[in-house]
Amino acid sequence: MTRRSSLAGGERHVFADLRALLAAASPRRSGDELAGLAAESDARRVAARMALADLPLTDFLNEALVPYEQDEVTRLIIDSHDAAAFAPVRAMTVGAFRDWLLSPAADSATLGALAPGLTPEMVAAVSKLMRNQDLMVVARKCRVVTAFRNTIGLEGRLASRLQPNHPTDDRAGIAAATLDGLLLGSGDAVIGINPATDNVPNCIALVDMLDRLRQRHAIPTQSCVLTHVTNTLEMINRGAPVDLVFQSIAGTEAANAGFGVALSVLKEAEDAALSLKRGTVGQNVMYFETGQGAALSADAHHGIDQQTVEVRAYGVARAFRPLLVNTVVGFIGPEYLYDGKQIIRAGLEDHCCGKLLGVPMGVDVCYTNHAEADQDDMDTLMTLLGNAGVSFLIAVPGADDIMLNYQSLSFHDILALRQLQGQRPAPEFEAWLAGMDMLEADGRVRVLDPSASRLLAAE
Template sequence: MRRVGTVGGHTYEFPTLVELMAKATPLRSGDVLAGCAAESAAERVAAQTVLADLPLATFLDEQVVGYDEDDVTRLVLDTHDPVAFAPVASLTVGEFRDRLLAWAAAGDEPAISDLAPGLTPEMVAATSKLMRNADLVAVGRRTRVVTGLRSTLGLPGRLASRLQPNHPTDDPLGVTASIVDGLLQGCGDAVIGINPATDSPARTVALLELVDEVIGRYGIPTQSCVLAHVTTTLRALEAGAPVDLVFQSVAGTQPANRGFGVTLDLLAEARAGALALGRGTVGSNVTYFETGQGSALSADAHRGIGGRPVDQQTLEARAYAVARHFDPLIVNTVVGFIGPEYLYDGKQVLRAGLEDHLCGKLLGLPMGVDVCYTNHAEVDEDDMDSLMLLLGAAGCTFLIAVPGMDDVMLHYQSLAFSDVLTTRSVLGLRPAPEFEAWLARMDLLDDAGRVRELTADAPAARALLAAASS
């Protein structure tokens, strides 16, 4: 359907929903690369004005990626809940934005969170395109999603962390030393998650057994994950490995997921295998998904209706619909990891991180962010500090941290363990409750509930350091 907007006396035409969504998106390098970005600020404003007046229900009748050609679109529409959608079914995109902001200001968390089954990825992506950064923070903060396996994540006033002990050769001593380093700094309540250097099933099993030994020996209320391909995790399950979480990177189109080597049926099989182990103590969320703006474009799998390129933020939101279907414990966007071809500088990375967090939350996901960048991007640590603190204020479920900010295996910059402590301290946030109680039992908290500064001869330090040497 042809839509028209006028700005400054100039009329702009948007022949399809695909083009309207793309032109309304705040500037980012990936959309320029794909050839779908607005050609001027005026055209972007015209598109946003038209988008604001578009009824939300339009997205149930008009798609950006065709129903017959894409299983993600079919998943979204076939599982849509009209009862959950009913409270906002009569609103336009702009009115929905205003309603969310009103609910956020009033603290009406259930009103926002209960909408999730009735919202489609395109609805939330469209709404986020009309928001300032402060709006993204305000609504994200009031959107509550709680999950659990051995720790409870997403509660108010809490900020969890993924402890990422990667090693370039998967050396057990190096991995264990990084785990100890993170635990001593109060990190790891979301997951102890390792990116393996190879996708070897035997190596995956060995790493799973290593982390399970540390968790079991010290009674740590957290979960482990080796971020191998889902087919490798299936083989580990068949071998009897202690799998807590099934991991997979996912994207927002069927061809992009095919490029990742996954299908919806394969994800369902792996989830069923992990559920059968019954390893949870406070919940049964056993999947972990990772996403990132630009993944579909990088796989040349970003085309929508009529072969037109779909903007990367809309495709990112569609990836969240895939994750939502499998009831995850955690999901995160690796916001600056794919590179400057998709998010060029600190401003674009910051905006994308807040968008991703909000869109995931609105769709009912326990959303975290890897606040990160590659060394050839126009980004630095000050940009990451700003995003880190804004995400903490926005109620982000968890952040990812590595030793010393530098992932020596994946060769990119993330947050340090101490950055998680800083965010918690500045914003008055605490770890997951079960993990906080464990920190107290290990004498790792001071009287004010803060992670204490330890010396190597402190009892907790001695106990944990023994794990690294054994």
Template sequence: MKYKFSLRGFTYHFNDLKTVLAKATPQRSGDALAGLAAEDHKERIAAQYCLSELPLKVFLQDHIIPYDKDEVTRLIIDNHNAEAFAPVSKFTVGEFRDWLLSYQADCQALRHLAPGLTPEMVAAVSKLMRNQDLIAVASKIEIVTKFRNTVGLKDRFSVRLQPNNPSDNPKGIAASIIDGLMYGCGDAVIGINPATDNPETVHKLLKQLDDFRQQYEIPTQNCILSHLSTTMEIIDKAPVDLIFQSIGGTEKTNSSFGIDLKLLEEAYEAGKELDRGTIGTQMMYFETGQGSSLSANAHHGVDQQTCEVRSYAVARKFNPFLVNTVVGFIGPEYLYDGKQIIRAALEDHFCGKLMGLPMGCDVCYTNHAEADQEDMDNLLTLLGVAGCNYIMGIPGADDIMLNYQSTSFHDAMYLRNVLKKKPAPEFEEWLQKMGIMDEKGQRKKLDHKILSLK
């Protein structure tokens, strides 16, 4: 279906719905690289006007990637909840934006609506919103998940403790874990990106984490971020808590990751059989990132942000404990500078929350991007205000294994202090019991013998 919009006497023609979505997207280098971006601000504004007048129902009829050629499209359409969609079914995209910003769209209403929204609807409305709109709506949505502790409560803010090591050295990993715990980090997950993805190494790392957790009775969950096939190979022998996988928004993208929906379903069922959670059963952990479909030449001419939101439909299918966008990790070819990274992160967080996901964000950039730690300070604060469930905690904010810049243990303390937020309740109780944190959420003067490297 073709679309058009007249602006100041000039008519802009768009060949199809995915072109309208791409041209309406705020400027980013990935879309320009793919030849999908608007030619200038006038064309972008015309596409945004055109998009604002489209009924939401259009996205159920005009599929941007054909139903018969993509299993993610089939997942989106086959799992659409018409009853949940009913309250907004007569809206245009512009009217939907206005409603989201209204008092009527409270947390309960937005949670009930989530199963009725397709990724394309959510991506579309985000393209019409200012940064403050994205923050205002996301801040209203509380998505709570449970495994060994409770993540996502309104007055809480969690951290993934990320003790990566370039040689998977056990003592180096242990030192980073202890350092993070001393700053109150690790309630979202203690999660390691292994330097090598072989089953034996992953098994050893899982055993190390689980022994440490049990020794100090830490109410958290562990994860080695190995490929799903590696996890599945050892799942009956190793102490697997959360099951991790990077995912994308098209079948071809997921194929480039070596996965499909069937494999994710098998992993989900295997995880449920383990039943390792103590207060909840959510155990899937997904990472995403704008640009992954483009880098795999698997985007079908769809802009990178819409592809990203389609990956949230994949995540939503498996009731995850954690989801996070690794927003600046792929590089400046996709998000050129701090401004583009900040915008993309706020979009991802808003879109994920609106679809009912427990969204976190790796507030990060690569060293060859036009960004610095000041940009990350700004983004970290904005995401905290927006109600982000968790961020990464890395020694010195410098991941020495993956070679990129993220957020430190101190950054998490800063955000909790300025926004008056606390760790997950079960984890907070443990921190107080161990003498790490006082009842006001302040870090105590620590005795170095509280935890040891045994």
């Protein structure tokens, strides 16, 4: 299918198909340039956006970016599409859809009901017509609430993943980092370890340690060792205290195969985790991570721009009712998101698109040390995401992950953002903090003398 647009002065731009149109309409980023998909000029980018704005939303139901017969992610997207939920916007173009999303008619309840009727490609397309401010306004109106031992995504709440990684999986070091985060009010989304030694016995030892800590202090949170889904299945088979099943996912069957995973394996893992019935206030048991550039790095993007194929990953996540999903927005490197400007834009896109699809979206606000970015850029993205209603953020000791060797947010950053924007932890976790005498009367985390801390005294 050919798409055409003309600019003032008679310049004419032709787009070979829907993939080419979406790629040319994307904001500039290094990954699309690396793949040879980016618009060659700002004029062509504007022309693509003009053509995209006039495109009917129904075209995305009739033209698959990856053939249905070749890709199980495409089949999932098409087969699970809810036509009745889509009906209110069925007659709209992409441009009209953008205007409607920014209008008062698109309130939280309406957007929640609409989510099953939207495909990832529709959502990616409309985001390409939005400024950063638009992405924030729309995302803030989307409310996605999930629960396991506490409730994530409520209005006025900002949760955090406490990430106590250690380069040798030293348990004393992990415990120290975990207690540091808990004392600073982090960990209500999950206490999640990326294991340095990724084998089943080591992962069982780590999850056992976290579960003993949780039970000793009656902490209303969930733990997770971020090993491969097949390892987690074996951990469950061996009786390990698994709360959440983790897996990195992408937006094509081929890219997921590069991760060693298929939709059937994710379903098997979800069923296994549900059978344990370990949740207390809910049973959302899956945790997914994604990131722009993952499919391209595996040469499994099928000529789709990196932002659109990223949003297809949220279509995968949605099918498994996860507790948590986050984009590791700057982690894959400057080959895909070159600098702070591109990372900030991508983080806002990912968050908005995930929320529009009904996914409980968080962000690892992060960058690698060879990117043209710094911690001021992360402060900016963190604050913008807070305003946009992000469900959770990731925090590590000192904002420096010494195992994965990248820069993220610190526990103090989460405190600062909550204070700046008047947000609080998940309600069950907040009640626990209060019961441990770790909150001031105004809800702020109390600065404690370590010798007087009930948490440390028990350790």
